[in-house]
Amino acid sequence: MDVLEYKALMKRQFLRTLGWTLLMAVGLSGAAMAEDEAPDVMIKRLSVDVLDTIKADKALRSGDMTKLVALVDERIMPSVNFQRMTASAVGPAWRQATPEQQKRLQDEFKILLVRTYAGALAQVSTQTVAMKPLRASPDDKEVLVRTEIRGVGDPIQLDYRLEKTPGLGTGWRIYNLNVLGVWLVETYKSQFAQEINAKGLDGLIVSLSDRNKANSKKG
Amino acid sequence: MTLQGAGVRCARLTVLAGLAMLQACATVANPDPRDPLESFNRGVFGFNDAVDRAVVKPVATAYRDITPQWIRTGVGNFFGNLTDVWSVFNNAIQLRGQDTGDSMGRVMINTTIGLGGLIDVASDLNIERHTSDFGLTLGRWGVGPGPYIVLPLLGPYTLREVVALPLDQQGNLVNQIPDEGTRTGLTVLNVVDLRAQYLRAGEVVEGAALDKYSFTRDSYLQRQRNRVYDGNPPEEDTDFGTDTK
Numbered sequence: 001m002d003v004l005e006y007k008a009l010m011k012r013q014f015l016r017t018l019g020w021t022l023l024m025a026v027g028l029s030g031a032a033m034a035e036d037e038a039p040d041v042m043i044k045r046l047s048v049d050v051l052d053t054i055k056a057d058k059a060l061r062s063g064d065m066t067k068l069v070a071l072v073d074e075r076i077m078p079s080v081n082f083q084r085m086t087a088s089a090v091g092p093a094w095r096q097a098t099p100e101q102q103k104r105l106q107d108e109f110k111i112l113l114v115r116t117y118a119g120a121l122a123q124v125s126t127q128t129v130a131m132k133p134l135r136a137s138p139d140d141k142e143v144l145v146r147t148e149i150r151g152v153g154d155p156i157q158l159d160y161r162l163e164k165t166p167g168l169g170t171g172w173r174i175y176n177l178n179v180l181g182v183w184l185v186e187t188y189k190s191q192f193a194q195e196i197n198a199k200g201l202d203g204l205i206v207s208l209s210d211r212n213k214a215n216s217k218k219g
Numbered sequence: 220m221t222l223q224g225a226g227v228r229c230a231r232l233t234v235l236a237g238l239a240m241l242q243a244c245a246t247v248a249n250p251d252p253r254d255p256l257e258s259f260n261r262g263v264f265g266f267n268d269a270v271d272r273a274v275v276k277p278v279a280t281a282y283r284d285i286t287p288q289w290i291r292t293g294v295g296n297f298f299g300n301l302t303d304v305w306s307v308f309n310n311a312i313q314l315r316g317q318d319t320g321d322s323m324g325r326v327m328i329n330t331t332i333g334l335g336g337l338i339d340v341a342s343d344l345n346i347e348r349h350t351s352d353f354g355l356t357l358g359r360w361g362v363g364p365g366p367y368i369v370l371p372l373l374g375p376y377t378l379r380e381v382v383a384l385p386l387d388q389q390g391n392l393v394n395q396i397p398d399e400g401t402r403t404g405l406t407v408l409n410v411v412d413l414r415a416q417y418l419r420a421g422e423v424v425e426g427a428a429l430d431k432y433s434f435t436r437d438s439y440l441q442r443q444r445n446r447v448y449d450g451n452p453p454e455e456d457t458d459f460g461t462d463t464k
Contacts, residue, residue, distance in 0.1 A: 112427065113427075115426065116423060116426060116427040119419075119422070119423040119426060119427075120423055122419075123419055123420075146450075152292075153295075153416075154348055154350070155347075157445075157450060180442055180445070181441055181442045181444070181445025181446065181450065181452075182437075182438045182441045182442050182445070183441060186437065186441060187434060187437045187438050187441070188429075189437075190251060190433050190437055191428070191429045191430045191433045191434060191437075192429075194430060194433060195429065195430075207429050208429070211426075211429055215426045218426070
């Protein structure tokens with residue numbers, strides 16, 4: 001009996017070790033392959049990760065803005081080329097801006113967009129993400145990844161433009177986002193141009209930071 | 220007829236509001252070629268926004284807080300089913316076989332098994348909704364959008380959508396109900412229910428926009444264009460306005 005029990009114990013121990021080894025191997029190869037991740041695979045991974053995190057966390061589900069903002073900052077922002085996004089929203093005036101102005105524009109715009117995105121995520125309940133077929137050739141430097149958020153009501157079109165960034169992060173970074181056919185950067189272009197024409201670049205920075213202050217007061 | 224009277228009065232009010240705005244900012248600093256009526260539109264937009272804050276939004280908020288979710292889902296489904304009826308017609312004259320078939324299937328299933336449209340059985344069966352109206356039909360037939368127009372109480376439109384509006388109104392089955400009381404009641408319920416669905420989205424926009432007018436206009440025009448091109452609009456020169464210095 002004792003011997004049998006001992007054998008069973010060893011067997012379990014062996015299986016457990018084997019399991020861990022396999023897990024680690026999978027994890028390592030996953031890390032090694034991350035360099036070559038395809039753009040649609042990356043979007044799928046990010047979307048599923050964020051949606052699942054929200055569904056599993058009560059505070060996130062009930063719309064805790066601080067936690068939602070932290071989630072977006074941590075999971076999404078590393079995969080976003082925020083400088084490019086700000087530069088194209090600001091338009092030609094970007095090149096005339098001093099490095100200090102560029103930095104402030106980028107910082108304020110980032111706060112605004114992260115909060116907006118977090119606010120949209122606060123409405124997630126049972127949604128899942130569905131990928132649409134990717135039409136891109138392997139040597140494309142920029143691609144369009146199309147997805148659909150499915151849940152209650154009609155599906156929501158959510159597309160991303162990504163640029164290839166060899167050797168940086170997972171190899172792709174988002175530089176524009178499309179919700180229901182509306183491109184984010186384009187929606188800010190004329191608002192920014194309006195401010196710049198009326199009050200200059202510094203005026204735009206002030207407007208952005210005022211907007212952010214008002215938003216953070218709302219909690 | 221009384222509704223028309225109210226409409227005229229509203230239009231007058233709006234013109235007054237518009238004039239007030241015109242005096243405040245007679246010239247638009249950075250004109251957008253798609254929006255030649257900007258001064259006037261801003262006036263109407265301000266008026267609509269005031270009406271929303273004072274009446275529509277509070278009523279929609281109360282509706283959301285008082286009624287249980289399943290009732291609101293049923294109400295939304297009911298009006299969605301009526302929309303599908305009009306989509307059948309429009310998808311058909313656009314010669315879209317699959318979209319017409321789907322829309323027809325949705326209406327038949329939801330009207331019968333779905334108890335007059337209250338339950339969206341078709342979506343559970345994965346029959347996709349292809350919302351279409353006559354404005355969209357005109358767009359897909361090649362009619363350009365024309366200038367952006369904000370209508371009193373009705374909100375953002377393009378000239379093409381305004382031209383299609385009378386027919387789209389006829390296509391809305393609620394407007395075919397002979398009894399005026401029922402018709403008005405259902406229209407009010409439809410508006411309140413729609414607004415309630417967009418309460419949170421509205422808050423997101425409120426926080427995201429530097430200028431709510433431009434934000435709404437640019438989103439609306441992009442969205443319409445996207446629908447006409449079926450989610451695949453050709454690239455356009457989006458740099459207009461930014462380099463006119």
